[in-house]
Amino acid sequence: MKVIVTSNKEIAGKEAFKLIKSAMDDGAKVLGLATGSTPIPMYKEMIASDVDFSNMTSVNLDEYVGLAPEDPQSYRYFMQSNLFDKKPFAETFVPNGKAEDPEEETKRYNKVIADHPIDLQVLGLGRNGHIGFNEPGSPFDVETRKVQLTESTIEANSRNFENENDVPRYAYSMGIGSILKSKKIVLMAFGKEKADAVKGMIEGKVTNDCPASVLQTKDDVTVIVDADAASELS
Ligand code: F6R
Structure with missing residues (x-):
């Protein structure tokens, strides 16, 4: 695991973007992408650059169950407005939050991932160590699979909703097994509230209690954190 500490998230976004470009120079065709506040500086770099993504495919990590693609709180909507509408990709995949049959939807999405093996997966980190x-x-x-969100995640994500009761309780999420199959991983984390999870991920035991700690077992993982998120590291 390579760890890069930057002074702020804008510089971190530039570093992450460099890794994407270098993977594309080496032939990467499929990017695994994340939503949330963390990847926004990197998406801004992608948009501002002259790099052409029109031959690239993206596969997103997750989506809230029950939200339609045109719902402003949905992850499909987030991806359109923060990246795809400004930097077109050849194909973009996000789980369908409105799918009628959750089991069929997870099967469909697993086939999407199998048909488009991920060259580089971008991850954020939950305060409780979650990935995806x-x-x-x-x-x-x-x-x-379909997963139930924890109270800590519902509370953290409620900042994007009018009130906490509006936060969906379930999501479709790529599983850790799928995430580990990607060739390279770039995880970013910013801010004091991520410092404990960053410590657990990098210096803790590999344990399901801190899902991101599993990244210690994988080659070609780069973690990019700001000084606050790195503040608990020894
Ligand atoms: C989002 C995702 C989540 C977030 C994590 C951090 O697609 O999979 O794991 O990366 O919850 O969220 P932010 O970046 O908003 O702090």
Whole structure:
């Protein structure tokens, strides 16, 4: 695991973007992407650059169950407005929050991932150590599935909703097994509220209690954190 500490998230976004460009120079065709506040500086770099993504495919980590693509709180909507509408990709995949049959939807999404093996996966980090919506206790060997969000994640994500009761309680999430299959991983984390999770991920035991700690077992993982998120590291 390579760890890069930057003075702020804008510089971190530039560093992450450099890794994307270099993977594309080496032939990467499929990017695994995340939502949330963390990747926004990197998406801004992508948009401002003259790099052409029109031959690239993206596969997103997750989506809230029950939200339609045109719902402003949905992750599909987030991706359109923060990246795809400004930097077109050839194909973009996000789980369908409105799918009628959750089991069929997870099967469909697992086939999407199998048909488009991820060259570089971008991850954020939950305060409780989650990656994707793989909450503490998640097994390390599963594919996409419907998961129940923890109270800590519901509370953290309520900042994007009018009130906490509006936050969906379930999501479709790529499983840790699927995440570990990607060739390279770049995880970013910013701010004091991520410092404990960053410490657990990098210096803690590999345990389901801190799902991101599993990244210690994988080659080609780069963690980019700001000084606040790195503040608990020894
Ligand atoms: C989002 C995702 C989540 C977030 C994490 C951090 O697609 O999979 O794991 O990366 O909850 O969220 P932010 O970046 O908003 O702090």
